[in-house]
Amino acid sequence: MDTMLKAHSLLLMAGGSISGDQKPLTNDQRWGVTLAGLGIVIAALALLVLVIFCFGKIFDSINAAEKAKADRKAAEKAPKPAAVKAVAPAPAPAPAAPAASPAPPAEDEDEVIAVISAVVAMMSEADGTTYRVKSVRPASGFSGRSAWAMDGRRNNVSPF
Numbered sequence: 607m608d609t610m611l612k613a614h615s616l617l618l619m620a621g622g623s624i625s626g627d628q629k630p631l632t633n634d635q636r637w638g639v640t641l642a643g644l645g646i647v648i649a650a651l652a653l654l655v656l657v658i659f660c661f662g663k664i665f666d667s668i669n670a671a672e673k674a675k676a677d678r679k680a681a682e683k684a685p686k687p688a689a690v691k692a693v694a695p696a697p698a699p700a701p702a703a704p705a706a707s708p709a710p711p712a713e714d715e716d717e718v719i720a721v722i723s724a725v726v727a728m729m730s731e732a733d734g735t736t737y738r739v740k741s742v743r744p745a746s747g748f749s750g751r752s753a754w755a756m757d758g759r760r761n762n763v764s765p766f
Contacts, residue, residue: 684734718742 631639719742730737751759 684732 719739722742723739726737726739
């Protein structure tokens with residue numbers, strides 16, 4: 607009984623004023639205060655979401671304008687391509703029998719290096735800068751991982 611009396615007096619104190627000269631709030635008043643408080647908090651959060659959304663749109667438009675300006679500069683800076691004469695592709699040779707040895711001959715490596723150098727030269731012309739091939743070596747992967755393993759690792763780690 608003593609515990610119930612203490613709980614009742616605590617509830618009366620919570621509903622009344624500190625000085626004690628006002629009557630405690632009724633249940634309707636308590637619900638009104640609670641709902642008004644919740645309404646104010648929800649309205650403030652909605653306003654905050656709206657402000658953040660507007661800032662996002664503003665910064666997106668600024669970034670788009672800067673990107674467009676950079677694209678225009680790059681287009682002006684890039685050299686104009688010369689007229690390229692269309693050449694008909696040569697007919698494909700008949701398929702040869704598969705090679706018996708798994709190791710490619712040195713001629714193929716020279717051809718691969720020539721193709722890589724040609725691609726680098728074309729990139730150099732397109733950018734208007736000079737690139738050169740310093741070395742060519744086979745891709746060994748990272749610590750012996752296959753391309754599939756590296757792609758899986760990249761996909762799992764990229765969000766961080």
